[in-house]
Amino acid sequence: NAGVTQTPKFQVLKTGQSMTLQCAQDMNHEYMSWYRQDPGMGLRLIHYSVGAGITDQGEVPNGYNVSRSTTEDFPLRLLSAAPSQTSVYFCASSTLDSVSGNTIYFGEGSWLTVV
Amino acid sequence: GQNIDQPTEMTATEGAIVQINCTYQTSGFNGLFWYQQHAGEAPTFLSYNVLDGLEEKGRFSSFLSRSKGYSYLLLKELQMKDSASYLCAFYGGATNKLIFGTGTLLAVQP
Numbered sequence: 001n002a003g004v005t006q007t008p009k010f011q012v013l014k015t016g017q018s019m020t021l022q023c024a025q026d027m028n029h030e031y032m033s034w035y036r037q038d039p040g041m042g043l044r045l046i047h048y049s050v051g052a053g054i055t056d057q058g059e060v061p062n063g064y065n066v067s068r069s070t071t072e073d074f075p076l077r078l079l080s081a082a083p084s085q086t087s088v089y090f091c092a093s094s095t096l097d098s099v100s101g102n103t104i105y106f107g108e109g110s111w112l113t114v115v
Numbered sequence: 116g117q118n119i120d121q122p123t124e125m126t127a128t129e130g131a132i133v134q135i136n137c138t139y140q141t142s143g144f145n146g147l148f149w150y151q152q153h154a155g156e157a158p159t160f161l162s163y164n165v166l167d168g169l170e171e172k173g174r175f176s177s178f179l180s181r182s183k184g185y186s187y188l189l190l191k192e193l194q195m196k197d198s199a200s201y202l203c204a205f206y207g208g209a210t211n212k213l214i215f216g217t218g219t220l221l222a223v224q225p
Contacts, residue, residue, distance in 0.1 A: 094213075109156075109157050
């Protein structure tokens, strides 16, 4: 029972480099999302997806791209990393069924430092 | 627009009861979550309210009033391990976004 698998756990990037944070879930969830969390702040939504082939912007989408080619995977791409993107990133997935009860499963987090 | 507010910090004594409030504004609403997050870890699910009223789950209870855009998390018999951030989040709106508050950092003192 893997749940939500998020990699890498730690990464140091140089300004201008690109990288992809991987997120995979094995629960057949429709909804997947990426958040960033900065010190003293809550989780801010970057991008989200309600199903394969469908993505949309969250609260802080600038500097990030996503795609959802399969139900299982939802990678987050930083095309040209900036120090302002130093943060902890969480991937989350859930069903879209809000009637029978709904829980959201988080990955363990990715600590990203841009120098 | 969508907005969610909760206190930044709270302090309580071991064995006591604490209530963490959360207010929200949204054009569409499907449910409200409470999550606990210890430093350096992912959030863990505590409760989910869809209907008005109180949901009790052991030492933790969560209340929702949809008409007032208000929820609270009640923690009873506080333990030192309850020191953590508590995140309120609503799920809904036209695009089914899950939006979090900034979290309430609870410090439980002996």
